[in-house]
Amino acid sequence: MLELISQLVSDAGWRVLAAAPNRMPVFAGLAPKVIIIDLASPLSVAQFTLRGVHALFPRARIVAVSAYFQFGPGTAAETARQLGVERVMAKPFSCAGLTGVVNEMLLATAGP
Numbered sequence: 001m002l003e004l005i006s007q008l009v010s011d012a013g014w015r016v017l018a019a020a021p022n023r024m025p026v027f028a029g030l031a032p033k034v035i036i037i038d039l040a041s042p043l044s045v046a047q048f049t050l051r052g053v054h055a056l057f058p059r060a061r062i063v064a065v066s067a068y069f070q071f072g073p074g075t076a077a078e079t080a081r082q083l084g085v086e087r088v089m090a091k092p093f094s095c096a097g098l099t100g101v102v103n104e105m106l107l108a109t110a111g112p
Contacts, residue, residue, distance in 0.1 A: 001038045005065075005098070009036070012099040014106060021049050024056055032060045033109045034102055039066040043082070050083055061105045065098070067091040 006018040017027055021037060035057060039046040046066070053062065062085040069079060069090035080088045087101055 001040075005036055005038070008095055008099060009102055012103065014102065021053065024053060028056055030057075032057055034063065034105045035060045036063045036065065036098070036102070037085075039064050039068065042068055043079075047083060050085065054084060061086045061109065063087045063089065063098075063101055063105070065089045065091060065093065 002018055006016045010016045064085045069088055071090055076088050
């Protein structure tokens with residue numbers, strides 16, 4: 001999934017640095033604007049993983065994707081709030097959906 005998401009975002013025209021969550025410390029000192037994280041674990045473990053990501057990159061906007069997410073009306077925002085991320089996407093998702101979210105977030109960080 002890491003390679004697929006990396007290629008997808010790169011093909012959309014954005015610079016990509018890719019690493020599994022346990023390898024993200026290699027990017028410490030950088031300031032990514034957006035992080036896409038694939039949470040392949042239940043929410044309790046995901047929250048632990050995300051605390052580490054937030055500690056390394058406190059200003060990054062985070063999109064969490066997972067097959068564990070199951071959304072009904074209004075639940076995506078609540079899940080995002082619980083995890084402390086800006087957006088969540090349930091698998092499967094469309095390529096256009098993910099690149100749309102990334103474009104929206106990156107353009108919002110660009111400012112005037």
